[in-house]
Amino acid sequence: MTLQADAPQRAIDPDKLMSFVFRAVDEVGATLNTALVVMGDKLGYYRTLADGSALTPAELAERTGTGEPYAREWLSAQAAGGYVTYDPQTRRYTLPAEHAVALADPTSPAYLPGFFQLAAGTVRDAPEILTAATDGDGLGWHAHNGDVHHGCERFFRTMYNGHLLNDWLPALDGVVEKLQAGARVADVGCGHGASTILMAQAFPSSTFVGSDYHAASIAVARARAEEAGVSDRVTFEVAPATAFSGTGYDLVAMFDSLHDMGDPVGAARYVRQAIAEDGTWMVVEPMAGDRVEDNLNPVGRTYYGFSTLLCTPASLSQDVGLALGTQAGPARIRDVATTAGFSTFGTAAFTPFNNVFEIRP
Numbered sequence: 141m142t143l144q145a146d147a148p149q150r151a152i153d154p155d156k157l158m159s160f161v162f163r164a165v166d167e168v169g170a171t172l173n174t175a176l177v178v179m180g181d182k183l184g185y186y187r188t189l190a191d192g193s194a195l196t197p198a199e200l201a202e203r204t205g206t207g208e209p210y211a212r213e214w215l216s217a218q219a220a221g222g223y224v225t226y227d228p229q230t231r232r233y234t235l236p237a238e239h240a241v242a243l244a245d246p247t248s249p250a251y252l253p254g255f256f257q258l259a260a261g262t263v264r265d266a267p268e269i270l271t272a273a274t275d276g277d278g279l280g281w282h283a284h285n286g287d288v289h290h291g292c293e294r295f296f297r298t299m300y301n302g303h304l305l306n307d308w309l310p311a312l313d314g315v316v317e318k319l320q321a322g323a324r325v326a327d328v329g330c331g332h333g334a335s336t337i338l339m340a341q342a343f344p345s346s347t348f349v350g351s352d353y354h355a356a357s358i359a360v361a362r363a364r365a366e367e368a369g370v371s372d373r374v375t376f377e378v379a380p381a382t383a384f385s386g387t388g389y390d391l392v393a394m395f396d397s398l399h400d401m402g403d404p405v406g407a408a409r410y411v412r413q414a415i416a417e418d419g420t421w422m423v424v425e426p427m428a429g430d431r432v433e434d435n436l437n438p439v440g441r442t443y444y445g446f447s448t449l450l451c452t453p454a455s456l457s458q459d460v461g462l463a464l465g466t467q468a469g470p471a472r473i474r475d476v477a478t479t480a481g482f483s484t485f486g487t488a489a490f491t492p493f494n495n496v497f498e499i500r501p
């Protein structure tokens with residue numbers, strides 16, 4: 141006899157059960173849609189539909205050089221999900237103008253394909269996370285497939301283009317003035333360097349040191365700096381957050397990297413000795429409140445998902461393995477900063493996706 145057989149039976153409401161099952165069906169469709177959006181992005185389906193033309197599957201296939209059955213099934217899946225509209229009279233499919241902005245305009249702050257690429261790459265590595273969770277191990281950022289690294293760059297660059305120069309830096313006391321005059325800046329855990337290069341383009345009198353422990357990311361960052369023509373004022377180096385080069389920094393920035401680190405307190409202590417006495421440590425972290433119940437919303441759901449599959453394993457793969465989690469919230473970040481010897485902590489700005497903390501010695 142099993143324990144379950146002895147357990148009291150819980151009453152089942154069949155309507156609630158079916159409503160949950162249908163919600164789950166929608167979510168399986170959404171899960172598959174992650175790969176379909178990556179497909180539409182990579183095969184040029186969205187770009188081809190972006191001008192608002194009402195196309196048949198054969199026309200979309202012809203214009204993108206892809207197989208008609210794929211274009212047909214993809215279009216119908218997109219129509220069922222509300223990404224495109226379908227006219228049964230003409231049997232043509234149209235991408236609404238607002239969806240075209242979000243899916244086919246890389247200059248828009250609402251541009252989404254990088255987010256889907258990041259999610260698809262993350263899910264692809266899930267089997268290794270299952271093993272790590274069972275064995276009590278982590279999985280480092282470097283161990284993931286390229287869609288994680290490139291999707292992260294594309295998604296975050298969209299946010300930096302939208303907010304870094306216009307909102308976040310101006311929200312920090314006196315920082316823009318220093319950058320204009322010529323400041324020393326460290327961008328720690330810079331990945332492909334999207335934030336470093338954007339700041340270097342805007343503030344040509346300043347010098348920037350981008351660092352990341354992941355050598356392949358630094359190689360991409362160096363190439364991006366060459367392409368952008370900012371190599372004269374930007375240096376990228378392979379270094380962990382507890383050993384990047386230089387001292388006397390006017391601004392140390394961490395963009396969505398602190399919670400990924402195994403030893404965020406150690407990194408914060410290192411920043412404390414590397415920063416000028418009147419310097420600013422800007423920590424950009426995913427939007428989160430302090431309590432679980434603050435984060436039980438669509439953004440929190442997405443970030444808890446990334447936290448389980450990406451950020452927490454990344455932290456666990458390193459020394460200390462504090463595993464702050466993607467939704468650590470302001471109080472825990474403040475705790476990291478004050479434990480490391482910083483005395484001033486505040487939230488300077490926020491967006492639906494990010495908190496921007498201003499921390500001073």
Ligand SMILES: C[S@@+](CC[C@H](N)C(=O)[O-])C[C@H]1O[C@@H](n2cnc3c(N)ncnc32)[C@H](O)[C@@H]1O
Binds near residue numbers: 292
């Ligand atoms: C989510 S990505 C963000 C990358 C970049 N800041 C951006 O905004 O695109 C987190 C980055 O933190 C880096 N990272 C994680 N642990 C690190 C550590 N201990 N020292 C330096 N970089 C680290 C990873 O290699 C990765 O590039």
